[in-house]
Amino acid sequence: DTLPTDAAQSDRNEAARAILIANDRGGYTVPTAGLYPYQWNWDSAFASLGFAEFDISRAWQEIETLFSGQWDSGMVPHILFHKPDPGYFPGPDVWGCAGPIPSSGITQPPVALSFATRLLRADPEFGKDRFAALFSKMRAWGEWFLKWRRDEKGAIFVVHPWESGRDNAPDWDDAMSGIDPQDVGFYERRDTQHVDASMRPTKYDYDRYIWLVQRAKRLGWDDAAMAEDNPFRVADPTMHFILLRGMRDLLAAGEELGLDTDGLAGQIAELEAGAESLWNPGMGFYDSYNCNNGIWSNALTNASFLCWFAGLSSPHMETHLQRVLDAAPYGVPSLAPFDPRFDAKRYWRGPTWGMMNMMIGEGATEQGFALGEEVRKRTREVISKYGFVEYFDPMTGEAAGGKAFTWTAAVWLAWAG
Numbered sequence: 001d002t003l004p005t006d007a008a009q010s011d012r013n014e015a016a017r018a019i020l021i022a023n024d025r026g027g028y029t030v031p032t033a034g035l036y037p038y039q040w041n042w043d044s045a046f047a048s049l050g051f052a053e054f055d056i057s058r059a060w061q062e063i064e065t066l067f068s069g070q071w072d073s074g075m076v077p078h079i080l081f082h083k084p085d086p087g088y089f090p091g092p093d094v095w096g097c098a099g100p101i102p103s104s105g106i107t108q109p110p111v112a113l114s115f116a117t118r119l120l121r122a123d124p125e126f127g128k129d130r131f132a133a134l135f136s137k138m139r140a141w142g143e144w145f146l147k148w149r150r151d152e153k154g155a156i157f158v159v160h161p162w163e164s165g166r167d168n169a170p171d172w173d174d175a176m177s178g179i180d181p182q183d184v185g186f187y188e189r190r191d192t193q194h195v196d197a198s199m200r201p202t203k204y205d206y207d208r209y210i211w212l213v214q215r216a217k218r219l220g221w222d223d224a225a226m227a228e229d230n231p232f233r234v235a236d237p238t239m240h241f242i243l244l245r246g247m248r249d250l251l252a253a254g255e256e257l258g259l260d261t262d263g264l265a266g267q268i269a270e271l272e273a274g275a276e277s278l279w280n281p282g283m284g285f286y287d288s289y290n291c292n293n294g295i296w297s298n299a300l301t302n303a304s305f306l307c308w309f310a311g312l313s314s315p316h317m318e319t320h321l322q323r324v325l326d327a328a329p330y331g332v333p334s335l336a337p338f339d340p341r342f343d344a345k346r347y348w349r350g351p352t353w354g355m356m357n358m359m360i361g362e363g364a365t366e367q368g369f370a371l372g373e374e375v376r377k378r379t380r381e382v383i384s385k386y387g388f389v390e391y392f393d394p395m396t397g398e399a400a401g402g403k404a405f406t407w408t409a410a411v412w413l414a415w416a417g
Ligand code: 2M8
Pocket: 031, 036, 040, 041, 042, 043, 078, 162, 164, 165, 166, 167, 191
C-alpha cells in the first residue's frame, strides 16, 4: 500500500524529469544544486540513463561532455569544473590540474562505459556513430586503469577515497590511519554549510582527503611519480567490478559495430582473474584490502554485491544479501548493519543509495536471483516515501544528504519507478 498508484506514479515520473532538467547546466548535469555545483563523473553516467528515458540526444551529450575532460593519459577526471563556483571545496585551485578543462586529478568508477552501451541499445540507429566516436576514448580510459590502478595481484585499486565514490566507507580506515596530515594547513569546508555535519565525513577524514590531494599536486599529478611510495592504495570492489562490467559491454557493443576490439578479450580475462584476489576467505565475501600491507577491511558493503554487475555468478553472495536485507528494510545499506562500524546516517558508512541498489539489483536479476527484484521494490518504496534525495537511512528510510538529487531521479526513471 506504500507503492504508488498510477496517478502518483506519473507525478513522480514528472518530478524526476523536472529534477534532471533543473540540474542541467547546459550539456552537463550537477548532482544537486549547492552542495555539488560541478559535473561529477559517475553521477553524469547515471544522469544520462535518466535523460535517455525522454531525450536520447541529451543523454549522449552528458557522456560526450564528460569525455571532453579526458586527459592525454586516458584518465577521465572525477570532477569537471566547467564554471568556477565558490560553494564547493576543494575547487580547481586546490587541485591544480592541467587537463583540457579544469578538473580534479583522480577518477571515479567507469560506469559510463556500460551506460554508453545502454544508450546505444536504447536507440541503435541514433547511437551507433556516437558510440563509435567515443569508443577509442572509452578503451583508453579502461587501459589507463589497467596500467596505473592495478596491483600485484591483479585487483584494481584507488589512490583516494573520493576515487571510489564511497568517500568515508570503512574500506579506507586502515590506509587513512597511516597518514599524518599535520602539515595540511588551514582550509574551510563547504559541504557542512549545505547539509548537517552528522551526515558527512568527519574532520579526521577531510584532513586526510586534502593531504592526499596536496601530495599528488606536489608531484604534478604525474602517474609514475604518484605511484612511488604511495601511502594510499586500496584494492576496491567498486572500481574492479564496474570496470570489468564496462569492458565486457565495450567488447560486446564494439564487436556488433565492427570496431577495433583487439586486446579487449584478454583484458577482460585478466580482470576476471584479478577479481579472485578481492575474495576475503576469512569472511567469505568480496572485500577491499590495503595493497601496501595486505590488511582486509572485513567490511560487507554495497560494493561487495557489485560482483553480479561484473558478470560473476557468485552464489555465496546471495546469502549475504539476504542477511543484510533482513537487517535493513530500505534497500542495500552501504555497510552491513551488524558491523560495529555501521552508522545509519553517515554517508557511506550505513545509508542506502539508489544508484548502488540499481547496479546490485540489476546484476542479481541478470544472474537469476529473485532478490534482484526485491532490491528494486525496496528502492522504489523508499524513493516513493521520502523523495529524490541523495541517500536514505536504511533502517527508517528517512531522507538524508542533498535534496533534488540527479542520480536518484535518474535511477527512478531508468529502473526503480
Ligand atoms: C560524494 O563525493 C564528493 C567528492 O567527490 C563529496 O563528498 O564532495 C560521493 O557520494 C560521490 O560518490 C559522488 O559522486 C559525489 C557527487 O554526488 O558526492
